[in-house]
Amino acid sequence: MAQTETATESAPESATKPMFKRLSLIGIGLIGSSISHAVRRAGIAGDIVGCAVAPETRRRAEELGLVRKAYADPPEAVKGADLVILCTPVGAYKKIAEAIGPHLEQGAIVSDVGSVKAAPVQDIAPHMPEGVHFIAGHPIAGTEQSGPDAGFAELFDGRWCILTPGADADPAAVAKLEDFWRKLGSNVEIMSPEHHDMVLAITSHVPHLIAYNIVNTAEHLERVTDSEVIKFSAGGFRDFTRIAASDPVMWRDVFLNNKDAVLEMLGRFSEDLITLQRAIRFGDGATLERLFTEARAIRRGIIQAGQDTAQPDFGRSPARAKDGSK
Numbered sequence: 001m002a003q004t005e006t007a008t009e010s011a012p013e014s015a016t017k018p019m020f021k022r023l024s025l026i027g028i029g030l031i032g033s034s035i036s037h038a039v040r041r042a043g044i045a046g047d048i049v050g051c052a053v054a055p056e057t058r059r060r061a062e063e064l065g066l067v068r069k070a071y072a073d074p075p076e077a078v079k080g081a082d083l084v085i086l087c088t089p090v091g092a093y094k095k096i097a098e099a100i101g102p103h104l105e106q107g108a109i110v111s112d113v114g115s116v117k118a119a120p121v122q123d124i125a126p127h128m129p130e131g132v133h134f135i136a137g138h139p140i141a142g143t144e145q146s147g148p149d150a151g152f153a154e155l156f157d158g159r160w161c162i163l164t165p166g167a168d169a170d171p172a173a174v175a176k177l178e179d180f181w182r183k184l185g186s187n188v189e190i191m192s193p194e195h196h197d198m199v200l201a202i203t204s205h206v207p208h209l210i211a212y213n214i215v216n217t218a219e220h221l222e223r224v225t226d227s228e229v230i231k232f233s234a235g236g237f238r239d240f241t242r243i244a245a246s247d248p249v250m251w252r253d254v255f256l257n258n259k260d261a262v263l264e265m266l267g268r269f270s271e272d273l274i275t276l277q278r279a280i281r282f283g284d285g286a287t288l289e290r291l292f293t294e295a296r297a298i299r300r301g302i303i304q305a306g307q308d309t310a311q312p313d314f315g316r317s318p319a320r321a322k323d324g325s326k
């Protein structure tokens with residue numbers, strides 16, 4: 001489906017009933033707008049509305065046809081919706097859940113896309129009324145871009161989406177949400193919020209922290225005033241700068257909400273770093289070569305498993321390919 005097509009035009013005219021009559025996206029940035037594109041591509045929502053704090057985001061989301069109507073007020077945005085997805089930074093969840101709770105439709109599914117699960121689930125769950133199905137989720141797909149212009153329909157294709165339903169979740173609602181993400185192009189896996197947070201701490205959160213730190217360390221070096229770091233940055237450092245360009249508010253909230261798992265993984269990381277440091281100090285080439293060989297095997301395993309599609313060279317986003325940015 002062309003990206004210019006609007007949310008209202010997306011309602012399939014065929015006799016087949018869309019999966020959801022109204023999807024409400026609370027937050028219309030990279031992930032919210034990508035969900036809108038992918039949902040319209042799949043034709044699985046009769047109507048899409050949304051909510052954003054900034055007037056400019058609301059205007060742009062309507063102009064791009066991402067939503068039929070963008071509201072400033074979360075309760076307005078969830079009226080009549082049978083699927084509500086929170087797509088804001090996780091630090092905003094508690095206030096949003098408190099505000100929308102009394103306005104949710106009976107039988108509606110409420111989900112989210114947050115990069116952390118355990119603490120955010122605790123912020124949302126107590127505000128969900130009886131008869132509403134809350135099932136948290138996290139698509140493991142993204143870029144360093146933000147805002148309503150950043151989204152694209154292919155973002156979730158072939159990527160994992162993790163759902164973390166509570167023990168008392170309705171199996172039919174879980175199955176429906178799984179089906180939704182599959183129709184958006186994802187593979188789906190179910191796990192506990194705590195397990196999710198431990199896995200993502202090492203695969204996503206600590207790597208982002210390292211990227212932020214290495215870019216800042218380089219920036220703090222004196223010769224940066226001569227722009228040498230920028231001038232001579234190639235491969236390795238440039239890859240870190242891409243990740244370090246990610247949204248500061250989103251990542252602030254990730255680290256505040258996944259404190260224990262991140263500290264645990266940082267501890268392990270620091271121990272392994274000291275092993276490398278000692279090997280360099282003592283000229284222990286065998287250890288360096290062994291550890292680098294092990295790491296290379298992991299990278300090759302990821303490529304063979306087809307999980308490296310977010311790399312710039314793979315040209316996944318037509319929009320980004322056009323302007324050369326990732």
Ligand SMILES: NC(=O)c1ccc[n+]([C@@H]2O[C@H](COP(=O)([O-])OP(=O)(O)OC[C@H]3O[C@@H](n4cnc5c(N)ncnc54)[C@H](O)[C@@H]3O)[C@@H](O)[C@H]2O)c1
Nearest residue numbers: 027028029030031087088089090092114115142143146147
């Ligand atoms: N960026 C990624 O790579 C990525 C990947 C997977 C999941 N996530 C998760 O998705 C969520 C959104 O991330 P994004 O990259 O789309 O961010 P984004 O900055 O592009 O968009 C966030 C949107 O939320 C809105 N917002 C913020 N506070 C709000 C509030 N109180 N009420 C209503 N709207 C509010 C902002 O105006 C913005 O439109 C985060 O929880 C993040 O952890 C991000």
Ligand SMILES: O=C(O)C(=O)C[C@]1(C(=O)O)C=C[C@@H](O)C=C1
Nearest residue numbers: 115139140141142143144204310
């Ligand atoms: O590709 C990127 O830019 C990303 O950082 C995406 C990424 C990741 O770490 O893999 C970032 C945060 C998410 O919650 C999920 C995906």
